Amino acid sequence: MFTQGQIDEHRERLQQVVATVHHFSALIFILTFVGYGVAVYLWFQDQPWAGLIVATFSYLFFRQFRSLSVGLARMKLRGRPGFAETWNMLDEAMKSERPQAVILALETRLRAPRE
Template sequence: MNDELKAHREPLGDIVAAIHRATATVAVLSFVGYGVAAWLWFSGQPWLALGVATVSYLFFRLYPVLSVHWARWRSADDLRARAALEALERAWQGRSRRAVLLEVDAWLRKEGSKHD
């Protein structure tokens, strides 16, 4: 992990937490959609069930993009968080978002255990 990201420890923690919350929310909503689709299927409305299941699947496939945009939206007013997001975006150039976020998350967990 680069030093530029390490300089933004506190806002990065908030950003990663927001991304985790958004990811969990998208997953829960997607699986609720799958449940509604199953209920519709067994209620005799297979075409509507297929439509709901398809929309739920597409919504679930968008979770990486949605979760980052959610974190961006949540921290739009905080200047420190904006600087941390800009550092994250520079780190994402040439690397996958998932790899960078996993690295940042592991580093934050390690740093958090040092301060406990």
């Protein structure tokens, strides 16, 4: 997916991308479970349909959190110098793999000891 040369050349920017993706993933995860809490609250307030709708939207939001977190990271880091080439490299990898697989492979390669 990525060559060692690509990893070495873009290491600092890739580390920022992974950290930003994890930050947004955690935020989406928290928001999802807050939504589930609101759904349970609505359910016990004798508004089962409202609770069901909130729970459904929370679930759908959670199902998209990987691609959404990558998209939000892209928006945050878009204007920074040098990131255009890094995002092009990631986009090429995401054409053949899912975002979660690309980020996992990238994180694994970044944490591996340098030879």
